[in-house]
Amino acid sequence: MGIELGDLQQIKEIVNDHKDGICINEISDRVNLHRNTVSKYLSILHLKGNVDIITSGSSKKYYPSKRISETTVKNFFFNPYIIVNSGLNIHYANESFYKITGSNQKQIIGFNLDSVQIPLFNDPNLKNQYKRTINGEIFTRHISTKIKGTDYYLYVRLIPTIFEDRTKGITIVLIDNTKFKEHITPIKTGDCHYRNILENQTEYVCRLLPDMTITFANKAFCGYIHKKEDEATGLKFNPVIVDENTVLEEIFDEISPEKPTKKITLKSLNYEGTVRHIEWNIKGIFDINNILTEYQSTGRDITELKNAEEKLEVYKNNLEELIKKRTEELQAVNKKLFHEILKQRDTEEHLNELIKEIRTVKYELSENETKLNFIMKAADLGTCDINYKKGTISLNKNALVIIGYSAKDFSKNLKDWDLMIHPEDYSSVMKKRKCFIDGDIPHVIIEFRILCGKGWWKWISYTNTTTIRDNMATLVSATGILQDIDRRKNIEKNIEIQKDIGLRLSESSGKSEAISYCLDSLLSILDMEFGIYYEKYPDSGDFALSESRNVDETTNPFCLQYNQHSHFSSIADSGTTIISGHKEVECITLRHELKDEIKSAIMIPVKNNRADYGCYLIYSYKRTDIPEYSINATESVITNLINTIKKIDAQKRLKKSNKYHRGLIEICPDALVLISPAGKINDVNSACEEITGYIREELIGNDFSDYFSDPERASHGYKTAYKNGSLIDYRLEIKHKNGSLIKVSYNVSVYRNDDGTITGIFAVARKI
Structure with missing residues (x-):
């Protein structure tokens, strides 16, 4: 796999954004690349000097490199400097360094810092720092020294550097501040009380030499330029000014003993690339001979104020434009109105109607606006x-x-x-x-x-x-x-769940299967993780666990059984109960090690006025608000379940009853027929099959009168019985399947259900 420059640049930018370091897994997640690929790119960046690596045990963290390349130093550094390698051997020196030290290439190139005849490099403060700088730590210090017998006060900077072959080194930069020594040292060693006051200022405070070199910067200014205090000292005061018409040197040149202060607002870029408006108060400090010795600058960030003024100006301009436009519109309306008045002077009534119409329109507009605001508020x-x-x-x-x-x-x-x-x-x-x-x-x-x-x-x-x-x-x-739309969406979801459970319940083959379907539906409706169904035994009134979801013996916080006198039974009998928080669950016996985990629960009894089947217990380890529409959906599911259970029980009873009635029908030696109120055959016994020549399946569902020689007489007979309740010794001729006729005598009686409604007719035929 090749190197993707876009990925390489993206990883470099991520590391640069994390000054406190970042691990490889975080980078891998951000760029959506495998960690091995990311590791390869980080190795390349490390070799290029763009990334530093700090190892702690088996883990690594990657930091933005503080090293500067050898090429950059040679192209952009103009103060005296030398470049040394990790062995502290001098690799390169610029012409400014040769000039200030009076040395040449043969005297220093390739030599160790300890062996060259320059006392500065043996200063204890520098010698103790060389190794740290090679490892990436920037160091600055003002040092007094002698070079060629001359006293110098130098601002020395040790900068981590990387060579073209990717090895590490140091650039030692010398900034000559000898002529400003007397103005620098008081800040460092003098008035500590004054320094402490400046440090705590929220405004930007800095002191500058006449060449605008920073000799002191408080914390606020260091934060603004994103530098540490020791890094800021010795830098040039050179903000990135956005306004190309503003020349910083011209501003400072205007300061004189007659006019020692200057106030100006600079529009400049900060280290984040954001445009800020800084109001600077610059004061020149002169000695008794009116010679400029330093500047003291105090800055205040007025960006928010400027932005507010700009917005106010835009608003003002827009307002003036609107006023002008509105004035023109009003003038046009007034002109039109004037001409109308001239034309309609004699029709004052018409004018009043126009005014009335205008007022009506205004009132309607006001009403519509009020309604719109009310609707927006009511609709949330x-x-x-x-x-x-x-x-x-x-x-x-x-x-x-x-x-x-x-x-x-x-x-x-x-x-x-x-x-x-x-x-x-x-x-x-x-x-x-x-x-x-x-x-x-x-x-x-x-x-x-x-x-x-x-x-x-x-x-x-x-x-x-x-x-x-x-x-x-x-x-x-x-x-x-x-x-x-959360309520609507959840209601739609609940409706679909109810449709699905209705279909599944209609297809369920038994009570246990129906209870299981409903448990899944309740979990989905209530958006909870765990569910249990306790079946209630009719004889004892006890509850016993019969079905569960996402629960086993180790994770079930509830008991396997509760007797009829327990708090559990009392709550189950009281109707649907919402429980929020484990404190309210304490009334139910729980396993102590799990009770604190329950944050929400709901008990849903499966019962009606005639029967009490059991209870669902749905619960969650997270707090869950249960809206009213979810409660309504659960009640609908329970209603469907009760109807299904009743249907299943009824089917069982019917099956048992049919078996019993079948025995009664078959034991009769005469031909017996069960006829519906509509005259259709519902059932026959084997004697009827024999007398008609047709099997039971061929007879059921057909008209009773079709199997007689005189269908009208047969129809009249069962209708008479339906009207009067019975019919005795009614003579008919049965048509056998083979075409023969058999004379029979029918005795007919109706049968009714529990409320007295006729549900059918018994007819018994005996050969005569």
Whole structure:
């Protein structure tokens, strides 16, 4: 696999963003590459000197390299300097170094720092620091020394350096501050009280030499330029000014003994690349001969004030434009009204009607506006502004309430918003957004789940209402409406679950299978992890565990059985009970080591006025709010289950009854027929099969009168019996399947159900 420069650059930027170090697994997750590939790229960056590695035990952390390349030093450093390798042998020196030390290449190149005749390099402060700098630590120090018999006060900087062959070294830079010594040392050694006061200032405070070299910087200024105090001292005061018409040197040149102070606002870039407005008060300090000795600068960040002023100016300009436009509109209306008055002077009534109409329109507009505000508030809608160009998203207060975030906790980064989208919805949301950005669709209407501040998923809908595109048709921003549709979505889900459970219950073959189906449905409706069903024994009234989900002997916090006098039984008999938190569960006997884990539970009895079948216990290790629509859905499931159990019990009783009645029918020696109120044959015995020549399956479902020589007489007979309740010795002729006729005498009687309704007719035929 080859090296991808884009991946290499991305990994380098990630490491540079983590000043406190980052491990390889974090980088692998961010760039979506295998850790072995990331390790290879990090090794390349380490060899190039872009990354430092610190090993702790078996783990490694990667840091932004503080080393500067040999080529950069040679091209951009102009003060006297030398470059030494890791063995402290001098590798290179520039012309400025030869000039200040009076040495040449033959005298120093290749020699060790200890052997060259320059006392500065044997200074204890420097010698103790060489090894640390080789390992990546920057060092600065003001040092007094002699060079060629002359006293110097040098600002020495040790900078970690990397050679072209990727070996490590040091660049030693010498900055001559001899002529400014008397102005530098008081800050370092003098007035500590004054220094402490400046350190605690929130404004930016620094002191500069006439050549604008920084001799002191407080913590606030060091934080602004993103440097440590020892790194800031000795640097040039050279902010990156955005306004090309501002020349820093010209500003400082205007300071004189007659006008020693200068106040100016500089628009400059900070270390993050952000434009800031800094108001500087610069004061020149002169000696008794009016010779400039130093500058003292105090800066104050007024960016927010400037931004507010700019916004105010824009608002003011827009307001003036609106006033002007409105004035023109009013003038036009007044002109038109004047002409109308001239024309309609004699029709004052017409004018009054116009005024009345205008007032009506204004009133209707006001009413519509009031209704719209009321509807927006009642519907609990929120607004969402997305700036696609900047990659930001902004929600109003109501939208934040919908997703459960405060303004402080909500990230306005669009990428962070995308990470909150449910994985199952992410691809469809991104697909619609791309079509919208590309202009393939004019608006976006999409429903998806979002991760709320409390850690659960919520359904919301986003509808784009306003779009801004630039003159190249590139999408800049869009405003839309967020709506909480979690209730509707959950109700739809519950409806589907109820449809499914209704179908499955209708197909269930037994009571246990129906109870199992319902347990799965209740877990889905209530969004909980664990479920148990306790069957109630009719004789003893005790509850015993008969079905469970995601629970075994080691994880079940409840008992396998509860007697009829337990608190469990009392709660189960009281109806559906919602339990929130383990404190309210303590009334039920639990295994002590697991009771604290239960945060939410609900007990759902399976009972009606006539029967008590058992109880479902659904619970969770997380706090779960159970809305009313979920309670309604559970009650619907339980109702379906009770009806199914009753149906199954009825089928069992019917089967048993049919077996009993079948025996009674077959024991009769005469031909017996069961006829429905509609005149259809419901059942026959074997004697009837014999007398008609037809088998039972051929007779059932056909008209009773079709099997007689005189169908009308036969029909009249069973109708008479249905009307009067019975019929005795009714003579008919049965048509045998072979065509022969058999004379019979029928005795007929009706039979009724429990409420007295006639459900059929018994007819017994005897040969005569």
